[in-house]
Structures are given as structure tokens and as C-alpha cells.
Amino acid sequence: MATILIVDDTAFMRMTLKNILEKNGYEVVGEAEDGVQAIEKYKEFSPALVTMDITMPNLDGISAIKEIVKHDADAKIVVCSAMGQKSLVIEALNAGAKDFIVKPFQPDRVLDSLKKFQ
């Protein structure tokens, strides 16, 4: 069972992702509400996968991705963000994200993406 860290500043979106993932055999080992918590919890739990929001207080998702990748070059991070502008997608992928899912998403889109990185 792959472990996963959910990062999103909105409780509703964390709940939605958690439901999708747990129903499909993932173990959600942690949830983070901003980029700072995301880095702390990544170091604490070393999850196999991360879902990462971009627009968040304190530290945004792109900065958090850079920090996490610095700590673990093999980190597997999939962005889930409403900000689907092309330049931001490229920025996230350049920072080290493996995929970019634009919110709102269909559950299958998330599951298909995560499957590729297990």
C-alpha cells in the first residue's frame, strides 16, 4: 500500500482527495495546510507520493516542491491546483513536480497519474 501526503490549504479538498485515495488502497500518512507544513511532514513521513496544491498561505506549493526535491531528489510530487495557466504548469514541472492536475478533477485523473509513479 503506497503512502501518500496530501497538501492543500482547503479542508474540503483534503477530504475529497483523502476519500478518493483511501477507497483505492492508498495510505494517507499525513495532511499539510501550507508549504511549510508540507516540507516538515515530508521529512517526518517520507511518503511514496505527494499531492501538492499551489496557492497556499505562508509558503506556496512551487517553493515547497523545490525544498522537498532538494531534500529528496526522488520525491514523487503530483500537483493538484486550480491554477492551470501554461506558464505555471511549466514552472511546477521545472521545480520537480512529476505531473500537474488542474482542479476540479475527476477521481480517475488523479488515480491514473499516481499509478504511474508507484
Add this chain to the structure above:
Amino acid sequence: MDKNSLKPEQIDILKEIGNIGMGNATTSLSKMLEEKIKMDVPEVSLISLSEVPELVGGPEKPVAVVFSKALGEVSFFIIFLMPEHSALNIIKALTDGETNEFCYMGRSVIREVGNIVGAAYLSALSFLTNYTFKQTPPILAIDMAGAILGTIFAEADLADDTLLLIKTILNTELTDFEGYLFIVPNWEKFKSIVEILGLELEE
């Protein structure tokens, strides 16, 4: 600057961005609700600050408002306003009927809906201008329309009196929903967007 100093073709461009942005937002909402949503053609207009409370049903009308600042080559405020009953309907729809009040989870639903609608508008604007916009984390307020809008407009430190309003009414079989999207630009700077698009249109 006020709305009278914009040329008709510039107003048309702003309306077109509004249409595309709201089209994106509707697609997004429809996906969230897993329902086909019928969208009335959005009414895009330029209005004065003082007209806003009346437009949404009076200053004492209870509303939920999600607002954030778009940051980029041009910065502006994005405000998404829903009448209270619309907000409650969408909370109910998105939590499969488990929540129909402004509790912690209900507020979180509304914040995410506002976030997605605002981001959809920014995607349209980015696509048309090649500018990139980031967004501050959205803030949610639930109160009377007059109180919330007064606070936001004071915060926005507006030099001008004109807002871009995109009003749309969305209907689904199960969810009645009405939302108003306001763009509050600093017109001196926002003009550069209009100019860019104007030049592109002439090509």
C-alpha cells in the same frame, strides 16, 4: 478614470475575457457537481462601486464572498459573491447532502468554489494575454453585502470608481446557484491588458 473613458471596442474585449473566463468557471463547477450546468449568457458590464450593493439585492442581503488578489504584470482583486442560499445549495451539493450550513467544512467548500472560479477567470486572461498571474490564498467572508464589500473596497485602496462585473446565473437540475464575479482593477495598469488585446485583435 471611469467607464466613460474606455472605448466601446475596449469594453467589448473586457466582455469577451469575461465570457471566456466564466465559460471556464462553469465547466469547472459542472465537473465539481458532476451535473450538466446550464449557464445563462453572462452579463458583463462596467459599473460604479456605489451600484454594487443594490445589484446583489441590497446592502443588507446576506452573502458569502470569496476574494483574493491576482499578482502578475498587472495586479487586481477578484471577488466572487454568492447569495447565502446559493452558497448553502452548493455546500449541500458538494458534500452529498451531509452539510448545509456554514460550519468549518461548509466554509471550506465555498472557499474552494471561489478559488476555482477565480482561477478559471485568470486562466482565460492568461491565455489571451500571455501574462502569468499568481493568486493570494482566497479569503472567505459571510455577512451582509454592504459590510463585506465596504471592507474589501477600503482594503483595495481604489483610486477609481469603476468595476468590471461579470454576472452569471447557473442552473442545474438539482442545484440552484447564482454567482457574481467582480474584477477590481487599477485601471491605469489594467489598461495595458486592454491595449495588448486591442493590438492583437487588429492583426
